[in-house]
Amino acid sequence: MSDTARAVDGDGDPLSSAVVPTVGTVLSVITVAALLVPARHGVEEPALWIAAAGALLTTGAFLTRRHGILERRVAGPIAAGSSLLVVLLSGYAITQGVLGSIVVPGLEWSVSLLFCAFFVAAGSVGIGVADHAGVSGSGLKRRLGLTGEMLVLAFIGLFAISIAAILLSVPVQLLAGEPTEFQWTVIEYLAFAVGLGAVAAGYLAFRERDLSFLDLERPTLRTVGWVVGGLLLILGANLGISALMTAAGIEASEHTTTQQAAENPDLLLVIIPAMVLFVGPFEELLYRNIIQKSLYERFSRPGAVVVASAVFTLVHISAYATAGAGRILASLSLLFVLSLILGTIYERTENLLVPALVHGCYNAAIFLPMYF
Known part of the structure; x- marks a missing residue:
């Protein structure tokens, strides 16, 4: 990203710069839940537990970045890399017929938690890259x-x-x-x-x-x-x-x-x-x-x-x-x-x-x- 783009994004604003890791934290927590629910309900797929560990690592990276413990140049790649691992592992599980579906109470809709984890983790990859690049909330x-x-x-x-x-x-x-x-x-x-x-x-x-x-x-x-x-x-x-x-x-x-x-x-x-x-x-x-x-x-x-x-x-x-x-x-x-x-x-x-x-x-x- 160019210096002009950074200036437009308002990356010098501490409050604005905290938005991106906060969004990443929310997405990674959702991913952890989407992976652990089917894993805890008897779905026998080792890829789920490894993916859940990757999602937890992503959450930790975003939280430490959010609170200033890690710099964005360190936390961003960790978050993006671990989220990419989640995407690959959850995607592999889906291709093997593991969907981790649940029925939404009252609506009787069947929702695949693994698909949820796949797409939300893909979003976390983008957020990790954005944080590493110094993109602000407005950007x-x-x-x-x-x-x-x-x-x-x-x-x-x-x-x-x-x-x-x-x-x-x-x-x-x-x-x-x-x-x-x-x-x-x-x-x-x-x-x-x-x-x-x-x-x-x-x-x-x-x-x-x-x-x-x-x-x-x-x-x-x-x-x-x-x-x-x-x-x-x-x-x-x-x-x-x-x-x-x-x-x-x-x-x-x-x-x-x-x-x-x-x-x-x-x-x-x-x-x-x-x-x-x-x-x-x-x-x-x-x-x-x-x-x-x-x-x-x-x-x-x-x-x-x-x-x-x-x-x-x-x-x-x-x-x-x-x-x-x-x-x-x-x-x-x-x-x-x-x-x-x-x-x-x-x-x-x-x-x-x-x-x-x-x-x-x-x-x-x-x-x-x-x-x-």
Whole structure:
């Protein structure tokens, strides 16, 4: 974070600087409770007890920071590191079918305490990083506000795709009747471009930004090198992480498009080129050039990459909702890592063309073997 950002945050105010570790303490206490309740009620999973110990360490780090016993440069990394351990361990337990569910009295709702621990601990990681960076309470509020705005924008993008699909299907229905599955697939990918493109253009207009905000450069040999290298990196990461998940006994869910293509391979004639022409370019336009770049205003660049990747992952929950909770979480975890790679490529090149091609070609490469 720059000195200007620190000044705006008001980091010199002792009361304001205590807000962040206080928030971290609250989150870590919630995490401890969410882990100990199922552990004490007979859930036999060693990862829970280790995760609970990590959450207690996080609580201690935030408390000592809150009372001035430890400096932020020491307490922040401890809190972030131990919270990350909690995220990994609770996530692993979930993929093994351990949910630690309880029924909310009076509502008869079943709530997974492990999912609660997973997400709250993920928030603690961010709070620990923020405290280490010297972010104040007011600075944290502004960052959370901007994150919320970007999350809303991402979900508006999903809604816009649906609206665009309905509008594009009208002339087809008027001219040829009810569209076939093949025609619907064409419509859906055209809607993908129209919907996300419209949201991106609308947000630029709302924020009074012109086309200069878009990072598009003429292709060069450097661009080709980044695309080839990025594609090899993201494919290698997919293979490596998938192998580790298999070795750990973790199963992932399938994307809804994968199931659709498996049932009707002819759709691959649309799906494969659409990944390069529509999905890669327009997802990167919204999630990287609009959302990630907008986050640069409040976050460090690495922080913006992480937050934008989290937004990208959350928006894709419905696409992987083809199996149980553990398998969905495994798929989303892989997607988050791959999104980090795309975000880093964009941050390093500052050229939308590079992550757009890497993303589109990667998706196409995943579906290509299904065609043969």
